[in-house]
Amino acid sequence: MQLHLAPMEGVMDDVMRDLLTRHGDFDLCLTEFIRISDRLLPRRVFYRYCPELHWGGKTPNGTPVRIQLLGQHPELLAENAVRAIELGSQGVDLNFGCPAKTVNKSQGGAVLLQSTKQLETIVSTVRAAIPASSHLSVKIRLGWESCDLAEDNALAIQNAGADSLTIHGRTKAQGYQPPADWRRIGKIRSHLKIPVIANGDIWNVEDYRACRTESGCDDVMLGRGALRMPNLGQQLKRASEGQPHQNISWPELKSELGYFYRLTMRSRNKGYFANRIKQWLGQLRLSHIEAEQAFQNVRTLKSDQEIIRVLWQQ
Template structure:
């Protein structure tokens, strides 16, 4: 099995990538999207979301990192793809799957699934802009509303010259609802295309990963949200490891706190760690209690201090 850590806008930043690739055997990870409009972005825009560019386009654990772009203008997407390559990107991923209303309203992400010809132009332009050895990949959903649209979309992606395609097996309208997952379409797409495929959606544990491979015939999988519920999900899915014990999760929270505080002096830490708790609470009952005690704090120091005291209590039991 090949396993990819997928992007999550505003959640899976470079600090989280560093932590999760250090404790999991991921084969690849993809950044949050760099938003492209009508200009070539400055270097800082790329380094901010992908500081791994400065270390060979890999995390400190050695996991390759591909940089994701989101936009609707073929020329500007291509010029920014070339810029990313010049800055050291080992691969360029193109986002046609983001369902966020604000992104779609500005003609980015999943809304482009309605326009396969424009998708073709974007991918083709980016493919022509960077050397052939640099992967240019795409991430899509099955369609905007009708999953049967996926075949025309896949044809556009393949004919544009994409190196690989990740498919979130729901439509945009299907959102993240579990009952909207359609792995059966992935099996049909696999028979329809020669492109390498990555399956994404509703992979929460080892059994899900095995079932997804069996039902789709695809042995490359991507996990996203589940990695925040279970920090060692990569090894759970790939190697059938046990779910990380809660006491180790607490240590990981403190490790993340150290990284985050150094990175931006704690300005965004309260929101980010609370966001992580919203995922952890779905797997660990203890997270609900701990979150209850820190949720009113709006600065970093009291949150970190409380978690440190909490950890000491756990260790003394």
């Protein structure tokens, strides 16, 4: 079983990757997408999105990190993919799944799912540019408004040289509305020879088992599920091995909130902690009743020190 941490834009930065890989037993992290529009980006941009490049492309606990690129120009994506590999990225991932309107208006992300030929051209161009030993992964959705091109797109990506494919079980039009269509992921997987990683609506061990049954995929990618239950990956790994598993407790989570505070005080500007801790508590409260009260206690506070003091009083 391979377990991947999703590249959630505006959420999964290096701080959150550090936090979640401490408890998640993840095999791989993807960065938030780096937008490629008109040039070869300077090295500092790659280091900003992926500080782990300074340490061999791995999180502090040793989990590999792969840079994700988003764009529509094959040659530019290829140039930047080469730079990512040269700087130490553990392979390259191409984003054809982002549903954001601003991204799609500039012909990036999920909008490319309407053009199988363009997908194939991009993947083949990047594949030809990077070393054969470098893993090239791709992330897609089931389609734009329908799933009509799902199999064609997946086969084109495989034939162009991708080493693996992650499929989010919704179309762009469906956004994040439940449920994710694991069965359709399985239908696509049945046409492919490369590994397929299932993504979408895996909130607990029971969901993983259902996803595995319906999709046929042993490997999964977690996003919001890992934010709500930081040790979810560990639970899935243990369950897959027939070992006992349990949710992370609120006292353990409070310890992680403290670690989050210490990390951000060392590496981030003023205001980062206040905004991000509220964002994270907004997810944690969906799985821990104590986090709901903590969120309500700090949601109007702006001072980092005041927030951490109030959290520790709970």
